Amino acid sequence: xxxxxxxxxxxxxxxxxxxxxxxxxxxxxxxxxxxxxxxxxxxxxxxxxxxxxxxxxxxxxxxxxxxxxxxxxxxxxxxxxxxxxxxxxxxxxxxxxxxxxxxxxxxxxxxxxxxxxxxxxxxxxxxxxxxxxxxxxxxxxxxxxxxxxxxxxxxxxxxxxxxxxxxxxxxxxxxxxxxxxxxxxxxxxxxxxxxxxxxxxxxxxxxxxxxxxxxxxxxxxxxxxxxxxxxxxxxxxxxxxxxxxxxxxxxxxxxxxxxxxxxxxxxxxxxxxxxxxxxxxxxxxxxxxxxxxxxxxxxxxxxxxxxxxxxxxxxxxxxxxxxxxxxxxxxxxxxxxxxxxxxxxxxxxxxxxxxxxxxxxxxxxxxxxxxxxxxxxxxxxxxxxxxxxxxxxxxxxxxxxxxxxxxxxxxxxxxxxxxx
Amino acid sequence: xxxxxxxxxxxxxxxxxxxxxxxxxxxxxxxxxxxxxxxxxxxxxxxxxxxxxxxxxxxxxxxxxxxxxxxxxxxxxxxxxxxxxxxxxxxxxxxxxxxxxxxxxxxxxxxxxxxxxxx
Numbered sequence: 001x002x003x004x005x006x007x008x009x010x011x012x013x014x015x016x017x018x019x020x021x022x023x024x025x026x027x028x029x030x031x032x033x034x035x036x037x038x039x040x041x042x043x044x045x046x047x048x049x050x051x052x053x054x055x056x057x058x059x060x061x062x063x064x065x066x067x068x069x070x071x072x073x074x075x076x077x078x079x080x081x082x083x084x085x086x087x088x089x090x091x092x093x094x095x096x097x098x099x100x101x102x103x104x105x106x107x108x109x110x111x112x113x114x115x116x117x118x119x120x121x122x123x124x125x126x127x128x129x130x131x132x133x134x135x136x137x138x139x140x141x142x143x144x145x146x147x148x149x150x151x152x153x154x155x156x157x158x159x160x161x162x163x164x165x166x167x168x169x170x171x172x173x174x175x176x177x178x179x180x181x182x183x184x185x186x187x188x189x190x191x192x193x194x195x196x197x198x199x200x201x202x203x204x205x206x207x208x209x210x211x212x213x214x215x216x217x218x219x220x221x222x223x224x225x226x227x228x229x230x231x232x233x234x235x236x237x238x239x240x241x242x243x244x245x246x247x248x249x250x251x252x253x254x255x256x257x258x259x260x261x262x263x264x265x266x267x268x269x270x271x272x273x274x275x276x277x278x279x280x281x282x283x284x285x286x287x288x289x290x291x292x293x294x295x296x297x298x299x300x301x302x303x304x305x306x307x308x309x310x311x312x313x314x315x316x317x318x319x320x321x322x323x324x325x326x327x328x329x330x331x332x333x334x335x336x337x338x339x340x341x342x343x344x345x346x347x348x349x350x351x352x353x354x355x356x357x358x359x360x361x362x363x364x365x366x367x368x369x370x371x372x373x374x375x376x377x378x379x380x381x382x383x384x385x386x387x388x389x390x391x392x393x394x395x396x397x398x399x400x401x402x403x404x405x406x407x408x409x410x411x412x413x414x415x416x417x418x419x420x
Numbered sequence: 421x422x423x424x425x426x427x428x429x430x431x432x433x434x435x436x437x438x439x440x441x442x443x444x445x446x447x448x449x450x451x452x453x454x455x456x457x458x459x460x461x462x463x464x465x466x467x468x469x470x471x472x473x474x475x476x477x478x479x480x481x482x483x484x485x486x487x488x489x490x491x492x493x494x495x496x497x498x499x500x501x502x503x504x505x506x507x508x509x510x511x512x513x514x515x516x517x518x519x520x521x522x523x524x525x526x527x528x529x530x531x532x533x534x535x536x537x538x539x
Contacts, residue, residue: 125511172533173422175510 007047011040012222014057015141018064020113024176026068029120030166031075033138035068036060114230115178122191123174130165131194137162139226140219150201150216188231192240192298195223199244203251204401211255211403217248228283235291238283239298245280246305249273261407265314277309300329319349336364344374352381369398373408380415389415423462423534424506424514428523429498432470447522455506460517464504498528505534 015036023032039060053059121134136142136150148158168174179187202216224241231237253271256262284302291299304325311317326342339362347355356378365371376391392412399405448466455461475489492499501523508514511531518529 123511125515172531173510175512177510177512 004048007044007052010052010056011043011060012141014060015040016117016139016226017057017110017114018060019138020117021061021110022064022068023117023120024113025065026072027176029138029169029176031068031071032064033166035064035071038067039064111230112178114226116176118191118227118230119179119187120169120174120176122187122194123169124187124190125172125174126165126168128194128197130161130168131190132197133158133161134165135194135223136198136219140223142219146215150213188234188236191227192236195220195227195240195244196298198223199247203247211259211261212251214251217244217251220244221248233290235287236296236298238287238290239296239302242280242284242287243298243302243305245276245283246302246309249276249280249309260410261403263407264308269313272309280309281306295328297329297333300325300332304329314348317348319345323349336362336368337370340365340368340371340374344377347374347378347381352378356382367398369395369400369404369408372398373411376411376415380418385415385418389419421507421509422514423536424508424511424518424531425534426464426504426506426514426518426521427500427530427532428502428504428521428527429530430501430523430527432497432499445522451520451522452504454520455504455517460506460508462505462507464502466502467500470499501527 018039019032019036022035023029026032026035042063043056043060047053118135118139121138122131126134132151133147136147137144142150144159144162145155148155151158153161198216199220202213202220205213221241221244224237224244227234227237228241249272250264250267252273253267253269254262262268280302284299284306287299287302288295295303304322307318307322307325322345323342326338326345330338330342340359343355343358343362346358356375359371359375359378362371372391372395376388376395379385379391380388389412392408392415396405396408396412399408452461452464470492473492475491475493477487477489479485479487504521506514506517508517514531518524518531521529523529
């Protein structure tokens with residue numbers, strides 16, 4: 001990591017914290033964002049010359065506050081009408097803001113400000129796309145072009161999405177507040193879903209030819225880490241972090257030297273990131289301790305990821321445990337994809353006859369390449385090679401990305417060669 | 421404090437099947453009483469059925485041809501049955517009131533912030 005990387009890491013780590021308090025004290029997320037952006041530019045210019053300050057957060061807070069005051073003064077000078085625009089919480093005049101900001105160094109109030117920021121970005125009155133965009137921009141401090149690239153939309157589209165989201169927060173008065181205890185479970189689920197969605201997009205990109213997006217995966221983990229740190233008593237927040245760490249540990253082994261995808265069964269397990277697995281297991285055990293014996297969806301998924309990550313090989317995987325975990329997961333979330341993964345584990349535990357039977361009971365996956373590929377695998381093991389080739393052919397035509405098409409075509413070639 | 425208009429939408433078929441109400445029913449009067457007592461209610465009316473409505477378009481810019489259509493805008497599945505004007509501190513508070521309006525379970529409610537200072 002060179003000096004610029006260190007600098008960017010510090011800015012990404014401290015930025016949201018500075019922003020969270022600034023948004024409350026100036027009462028306007030858009031102004032706070034602009035002020036922090038300007039402060040960040042100043043830091044990128046000054047720090048390489050002076051070195052990173054001992055307390056970068058305080059440095060950023062002071063500069064961002066000054067920028068925010070300038071912005072507010074300019075704004076109120078422009079039109080009296082605009083100064084009547086909505087302000088969160090304190091209806092503070094610019095001069096009083098200086099005093100209000102003095103409280104920012106208190107950790108407990110900082111924690112509350114961070115939670116306010118998170119729950120505002122993921123408020124259910126905002127669409128899922130807007131929540132994701134705001135979370136990556138505001139919480140992960142990703143630049144707009146990077147977010148646009150990650151979701152394969154034009155930069156202007158992503159910029160517009162963010163402007164609209166911020167303007168809805170201000171105009172509809174989405175409160176800068178931590179949800180009440182009764183609302184918290186639903187609101188927390190929405191926040192975790194946003195992070196999970198970012199991780200899913202990283203793990204299986206919906207477009208392009210990459211097997212995974214490592215940069216986006218790192219952002220998802222950064223957000224999950226933030227949530228786990230802020231809400232250490234919420235088992236699902238800890239479980240999500242565990243799940244993402246355990247999954248990310250395998251990312252580098254999911255591609256071969258030529259950039260082709262490698263499935264879990266064929267991966268070189270020595271390439272797995274042992275540190276990430278160890279950390280994931282530690283968070284999972286913490287989540288289990290806190291959940292009082294009731295495992296919810298992310299915890300079960302983390303257990304599944306752990307079962308794979310700790311297995312010495314595909315053959316030596318504890319398939320009985322994995323089938324059991326999928327049964328549990330299927331009992332709380334009805335999903336054909338869960339049933340499909342369960343069926344794959346059944347094949348390994350009980351053989352292809354049982355696996356095939358399990359696959360055929362699943363409805364609603366007729367257009368899923370994964371379902372056809374799983375059917376093909378069982379048929380091939382049963383010696384029904386020509387049927388297997390037929391299913392693989394269907395799977396190839398249904399595959400949503402180039403990467404998966406290549407993988408399935410490779411398998412189809414192998415099966416056809418067995419046909420002779 | 422901010423003003424929100426709660427627009428009360430009903431499924432078109434159900435709305436026509438029941439006798440069109442041109443005034444709020446007892447359960448609506450009860451909601452209005454509670455909201456008024458809490459100082460949230462700033463106005464509201466039931467609307468005549470959509471068969472009474474006229475949709476207006478001026479084509480070709482200001483001063484252009486006036487086109488009138490008998491009935492509501494578009495062939496929407498939902499029709500607007502009435503509205504309330506609610507005053508609340510923020511969106512969460514407005515939502516907390518909106519969920520108590522019968523249309524919330526009989527149909528749907530759209531909450532929209534009112535742009536101030538243009539009346």
